[in-house]
Amino acid sequence: MTRYLVYDVFAEAPFEGNQLAVIPAADTLPEAALQQVAREFNFSETTFVYPPEDPAHSARVRIFTPTMEVPFAGHPTIGTAVALVEAGLGPEMVLELGIGPLPAHAAQGAARFTTAAPLEVLAYPEPALVARALGLPGDRIVTTRNPPVMASVGLPFTLTELADRAALSACRPDTAAFEAGRDAYPGALDFAQYAYVRDGAAVHARMFAPLDQIPEDPATGSAAAALAAYLAQDERPLRLSLRQGEDMGRPSLIGLEADGRSVTVSGGARRIMEGRLLL
Structure with a gap:
């Protein structure tokens, strides 16, 4: 059995904001199950967290909508950063996303990330x-x-x-x-x-x-x-x-x-x- 967490992201109170499912140990799931799990939650995004490819980074994060994998999304990055700091990482971290490494900071139920991806x-x-x-x-x-x-x-x-x-x-x-x-x-x-x-x-x-x-x-x-x-x-x-x-x-x-x-x-x-x- 694989643990999941659900967060309300960009929320000021419970049952506000955007729902996000986080799978903290996604390496226990077969590849074929990822899209099916995201579709089952049917939130706008679900994140799957893996050990980082670069040991200097914090985690590798894959993001799925109900229909596809995407390289980057905002509320999944914020919610996953908060989940990671609650698991004992951070507060400074680098997340490996489809757009490349992304620096983030999380503490006390809030997070921020900075992207230098060109417009x-x-x-x-x-x-x-x-x-x-x-x-x-x-x-x-x-x-x-x-x-x-x-x-x-x-x-x-x-x-x-x-x-x-x-x-x-x-x-x-x-x-x-x-x-x-x-x-x-x-x-x-x-x-x-x-x-x-x-x-x-x-x-x-x-x-x-x-x-x-x-x-x-x-x-x-x-x-x-x-x-x-x-x-x-x-x-x-x-x-x-x-x-x-x-x-x-x-x-x-x-x-x-x-x-x-x-x-x-x-x-x-x-x-x-x-x-x-x-x-």
């Missing part, structure tokens, strides 16, 4: 297609300051500024439009959408990836990191407090700092349950 601007999707995907009238999409952009610091998301908080709440994803976006932009994580509203240092956001069996994600650190890196091209240093998940009843809080060279993502993680996989 990739992959495309500027048509605002009309983005509006269809979000189920919004076209005039709710901001096209002047920061038009919709597909960007990545490890995982690609379409970052779209909306006119106001009411527009963010009004989003109703249209799966057919996501399919059209996936076909138009292959390799772009099924046209995952990160819609946001900004007021100075305060940001509210929502993330939709229905083609990856994630109708809505309560907290998306990798998308938040891409947004910070993108905005930091014109604003340095940049510090943001980002709230996500409020419209789906799982409020989350993500801290962001960017200087044009790297992005630091921070937040809390609370262990909410644990058990055994009967495999």
Whole structure:
């Protein structure tokens, strides 16, 4: 039997934030079981922790959505770092991810990591297609300051500024439009959408990836990191407090700092349950 832990990540209280399953001793599982286990939990991500390949590092971490393995994601990195420090590692650590070694710090139920992965601007999707995907009238999409952009610091998301908080709440994803976006932009994580509203240092956001069996994600650190890196091209240093998940009843809080060279993502993680996989 293999132990598992479940955390609420980027949460300020139990039953908030984004759920994460952590398998601390994944080397006890057969390779073929990893995707099946992630699908069984059906959280946006599950992490599988292995001994590091480099003995100077803390752990090797593999991240699975319900449908695929991904090289990097934010809330799995935060939650896994907290799980590792609770197991006696850290507080400083280096995690081996699909994007390479990533420095992290965890203590007292919170963690942060810093990524220096370069910002990739992959495309500027048509605002009309983005509006269809979000189920919004076209005039709710901001096209002047920061038009919709597909960007990545490890995982690609379409970052779209909306006119106001009411527009963010009004989003109703249209799966057919996501399919059209996936076909138009292959390799772009099924046209995952990160819609946001900004007021100075305060940001509210929502993330939709229905083609990856994630109708809505309560907290998306990798998308938040891409947004910070993108905005930091014109604003340095940049510090943001980002709230996500409020419209789906799982409020989350993500801290962001960017200087044009790297992005630091921070937040809390609370262990909410644990058990055994009967495999």
